[in-house]
Amino acid sequence: MNKALVSNIKTRFIAKFQVNPVMIFSPGRINIIGEHTDYNDGFVFPAAVNKGIVAALEKSHAAISTAYAVDKEEFIEFSINDLKPHPQGSWQNYILGVVAEIQNSNKSIGNFNIAFGGDIPGGAGMSSSAALENSVVFGLNEIFNLGLSKEEMILISQKAEHNYVGVKCGIMDQYASMFGTKNNALLLDCRTIKSKPFEINFKDHELLLINTNVKHSLSDSAYNDRRSVCESIASMLHVKALRDATEYDLETIKESITPENYQKALYVIKENNRVIKASKAIKAGDLETLGKLMYASHEGLQNQYKVSCEELDFIF
Numbered sequence: 001m002n003k004a005l006v007s008n009i010k011t012r013f014i015a016k017f018q019v020n021p022v023m024i025f026s027p028g029r030i031n032i033i034g035e036h037t038d039y040n041d042g043f044v045f046p047a048a049v050n051k052g053i054v055a056a057l058e059k060s061h062a063a064i065s066t067a068y069a070v071d072k073e074e075f076i077e078f079s080i081n082d083l084k085p086h087p088q089g090s091w092q093n094y095i096l097g098v099v100a101e102i103q104n105s106n107k108s109i110g111n112f113n114i115a116f117g118g119d120i121p122g123g124a125g126m127s128s129s130a131a132l133e134n135s136v137v138f139g140l141n142e143i144f145n146l147g148l149s150k151e152e153m154i155l156i157s158q159k160a161e162h163n164y165v166g167v168k169c170g171i172m173d174q175y176a177s178m179f180g181t182k183n184n185a186l187l188l189d190c191r192t193i194k195s196k197p198f199e200i201n202f203k204d205h206e207l208l209l210i211n212t213n214v215k216h217s218l219s220d221s222a223y224n225d226r227r228s229v230c231e232s233i234a235s236m237l238h239v240k241a242l243r244d245a246t247e248y249d250l251e252t253i254k255e256s257i258t259p260e261n262y263q264k265a266l267y268v269i270k271e272n273n274r275v276i277k278a279s280k281a282i283k284a285g286d287l288e289t290l291g292k293l294m295y296a297s298h299e300g301l302q303n304q305y306k307v308s309c310e311e312l313d314f315i316f
Contacts, residue, residue, distance in 0.1 A: 001025050002119050006054050012070050013056035013115040021056035021115070022142050026135035028052045028118075028126035029176035030209055032185055033297050034275040036305060038170025039227050040234075041191040041241035042272040045279065046172055047200065048180020049209075053131040055116040057139035062111055067095050070117035080111055085164045094129055097164025098136040101156040102146070109144045121211055129165070130173035133157035138178075151193065154178050168224050187279045191243065198282050205287060212311040226264060226305070233257060233265045242268045260306075267304035271297060 006023060013021045027048040034044035060066070064077045069091050076092045083100045086092040095114065102109060116135060120128040137153045140146065148156070154174035161169050171190055179186065179195065186195040200207070234242050236253050242265060250265055257265075274293045281289040298316045302308035 001050060001052075002054070005117060005119055009054045009056050009070055009115055009117050012068070012117075013058075013113070016068060016115065017058065017060075017066075017113045019058050021058045021113075022139055024055045024057065024135045024139045024142070026053045026055070026131040026138065026177050027180055028120040028128055028131050029173060029180065030126065030207075031172065031176075032207075033278045033294055034172075034271060035297065035301055036226065036230075036307070037243070037268060037272045037275065038172040038188075038190040039168065040170075040230050040268050040272070041243040042268070043243075043275040043279075044170075044172045044188050044190060045185055045198075045275050046176035046180070046188065047185040048176055049126065051119045051126070052177070053116055053118040053120070053128060053135045055114055055132075055135035055139050057112055057114045057136075057143055059143055060111040060113045065099075065111040066113045067092070068113075068115040070115055080109060091132065093164040094132045094160060095136050097160030098133050098140070098156060100164060101159040102137065102140060102148075104159070105148075105152070105156060107144075107146045107148070109140055109146070112140065112143065114139065121213075127173035127177060129161065130157060130169075131177050133160050134174060134177045150178050154193075166224075168227050185282070187275070191241070196279075198279060200282070202287060203285075210315055212309070212315065214309050214311050226307075229261050229264055230268060233261065243272055245269055263304040264306075267300040271300060 010023060028051050029046045029048050032045040038044050064079055067076045078096060080099060083096055086096060118128055120126045122128060134157050137156050141148045141153060157174040158169060158171055161167050171193060172188060175188055181197055183200055184197040185200050186197055188195040230242050237245050237249050239245050247269055250269060254262055274297055278290055278293045302313055
């Protein structure tokens with residue numbers, strides 16, 4: 001955790017709102033393998049990192065609530081009794097959405113103030129949005145004594161993204177941020193929302209996290225369209241999700257779908273199997289197999305699921 005960041009957010013909050021806040025740190029995440037499998041009820045392999053979102057929150061006696069994005073020097077004022085998505089909003093809708101979904105869960109909150117900032121590169125694929133959502137719901141749970149469990153909080157964060165941001169995300173990002181543990185990756189079953197920790201100790205080797213500096217936005221991409229394709233093919237196969245399908249199953253409907261959609265579904269089925277193999281490789285200390293699986297994962301993302309970019313392809 002960045003102590004200078006914590007100090008800055010706290011100082012800026014006190015300067016604006018004249019009261020000591022509750023401080024929350026919510027980490028970002030990486031994902032070793034298992035991309036786009038979470039919304040297919042599959043397996044993923046994320047880990048929390050030491051970069052994230054720091055939020056300062058406290059109750060307000062004013063008639064409105066105020067959110068302050070310190071890094072952007074932007075404010076939003078809103079009434080908790082008249083919530084709706086911000087028409088030009090970005091970070092605003094993550095906060096408004098969490099408040100709305102808390103209320104939809106039959107929990108009552110009052111007005112509050114929040115200031116936040118982070119050290120996750122924006123749009124870098126490390127889930128700064130989920131970290132922000134989690135910091136808001138966790139902080140509001142603290143100051144209003146809502147009694148929410150961590151499991152309930154991540155579902156509120158996910159619904160906020162679905163309903164206020166417009167991205168039909170899976171649960172991996174929120175889960176990894178809320179449940180991540182030091183020096184461990186989590187083999188997460190996205191159907192049961194249960195995980196198993198795997199210690200990351202590669203001895204003479206280390207994982208490197210490289211920033212391509214290419215920015216992405218889930219809501220600007222074809223994320224929802226790809227999810228819709230997966231759900232449509234699962235329906236054609238008469239299974240709940242692609243997690244339940246095999247390559248043989250997919251072959252039975254190959255002539256009924258486009259070649260592009262066939263490749264997308266094939267990628268998901270293969271990627272889900274790669275996650276399980278990767279967990280076994282890590283447990284066995286077999287880094288050669290793990291590396292081959294990670295390369296195969298990227299190849300699938302590039303050529304089958306079509307979600308890579310030239311800069312990332314160059315790195316691989």
